Amino acid sequence: MGNHRGTILIVDDEAGPRDSLRMILKVNYNLHFAENGEQALDLLMAHDFDLITLDLKLPDLTGLELLKEIKRQKPDVEVIIITGHGDLQSSMDAMKLGASSYLLKPLNIGEALSLVNQAVKKKRQIDRLKEFLTEVGQIVGLNTEIGEGIRKLKEEPSLLEKVKRMFVQSPQEMEDQKKINYFDFIRNLIEFVEKEDPYASGHSSRVNYYSNLIACKLNLSDQEKEELQIGAYLHDIGKLGIDKRVLQKKKKYTAEEAKIIKRHPSIGISIVSPLKLSPNILSVIQHHHEFYDGGGYPDSCKGKDLSILPRIVAVADAVDAMISDYPYEYRKVLSIEEAVEELRACSGTQFDPDVVSAFTQIIENEKDKVILKSSLFSSI
Numbered sequence: 489m490g491n492h493r494g495t496i497l498i499v500d501d502e503a504g505p506r507d508s509l510r511m512i513l514k515v516n517y518n519l520h521f522a523e524n525g526e527q528a529l530d531l532l533m534a535h536d537f538d539l540i541t542l543d544l545k546l547p548d549l550t551g552l553e554l555l556k557e558i559k560r561q562k563p564d565v566e567v568i569i570i571t572g573h574g575d576l577q578s579s580m581d582a583m584k585l586g587a588s589s590y591l592l593k594p595l596n597i598g599e600a601l602s603l604v605n606q607a608v609k610k611k612r613q614i615d616r617l618k619e620f621l622t623e624v625g626q627i628v629g630l631n632t633e634i635g636e637g638i639r640k641l642k643e644e645p646s647l648l649e650k651v652k653r654m655f656v657q658s659p660q661e662m663e664d665q666k667k668i669n670y671f672d673f674i675r676n677l678i679e680f681v682e683k684e685d686p687y688a689s690g691h692s693s694r695v696n697y698y699s700n701l702i703a704c705k706l707n708l709s710d711q712e713k714e715e716l717q718i719g720a721y722l723h724d725i726g727k728l729g730i731d732k733r734v735l736q737k738k739k740k741y742t743a744e745e746a747k748i749i750k751r752h753p754s755i756g757i758s759i760v761s762p763l764k765l766s767p768n769i770l771s772v773i774q775h776h777h778e779f780y781d782g783g784g785y786p787d788s789c790k791g792k793d794l795s796i797l798p799r800i801v802a803v804a805d806a807v808d809a810m811i812s813d814y815p816y817e818y819r820k821v822l823s824i825e826e827a828v829e830e831l832r833a834c835s836g837t838q839f840d841p842d843v844v845s846a847f848t849q850i851i852e853n854e855k856d857k858v859i860l861k862s863s864l865f866s867s868i
């Protein structure tokens with residue numbers, strides 16, 4: 489780290505593609521080249537690469553064998569497969585082995601550059617995430633693995649104060665980066681944490697998706713839609729501060745556990761405070777469990793006291809919870825039609841009638857145009 493130029497290894501036995509990539513990438517990246525698997529593995533030992541572009545046809549190892557070995561030695565390095573049309577099947581196999589994408593020969597310069605930029609950016613974000621989590625581990629006195637760091641973070645809400653300071657204490661980076669990069673970073677963090685619990689995986693992305701459908705139906709402004717997107721992603725970030733054993737419980741919560749869970753909106757506000765987000769976004773985090781009739785938590789806000797954004801996320805959150813395949817013993821998975829019935833039944837009490845009506849119209853009139861299967865979001 490500390491090196492702003494990404495470092496890329498280009499593995500190809502043909503000079504033509506190697507030279508094309510050199511031309512496209514040399515301005516922005518440090519480049520290394522290998523003509524076969526053996527050279528590639530030697531270089532892999534000697535350098536920290538952000539990205540490897542890998543031709544599947546090599547003179548010694550097969551590309552898939554090499555990919556397996558790369559991922560065994562450096563699981564975090566991004567790999568883009570370079571392939572001819574005939575290799576499409578093997579490039580799909582390569583994706584299963586951890587390659588992040590593939591490029592077809594002959595190379596399209598714009599496409600190659602954009603994929604490489606994306607892959608290096610992703611690697612950098614994961615690196616920052618790891619540094620962050622390692623530091624979290626050090627704060628709690630552990631020589632930590634990532635999973636440990638997350639566990640401790642969840643178990644010790646007081647730690648959040650320190651984490652907050654940690655964000656603020658890197659002024660160099662704070663100056664370099666725009667707020668949205670921190671949003672990307674936190675979004676990665678959330679996806680990372682959600683992956684620990686397969687049933688929560690993708691929840692924030694799906695809530696974001698349903699929220700956006702409703703926002704379009706209600707003709708929200710572009711500004712509001714953008715705030716809604718950020719809020720929807722971050723709405724449950726406070727769950728980082730909640731004990732995993734309570735979060736993942738499959739039976740009904742005891743009164744004590746319910747009290748613990750209900751702290752997640754305010755913990756969320758505390759986590760994101762260094763980001764200086766807009767009041768609308770903060771309101772989504774703080775108020776997505778409020779009821780229209782004032783019966784929700786944590787502030788018992790009523791009706792239209794709140795901005796439209798938390799009222800939309802409340803509905804989107806409930807829809808995802810109802811139709812997703814969570815293993816709660818006390819609740820069965822509903823079809824989208826049953827979920828709409830449930831929303832209608834709670835319209836005016838739990839949910840804002842305008843928002844329910846917008847979502848109901850989408851389902852009843854435009855269902856064919858929108859994707860509603862939660863499984864389709866798992867890779868987002």
Ligand SMILES: [Fe+2]
Nearest residue numbers: 723724776777
């Ligand atoms: Fe929540």
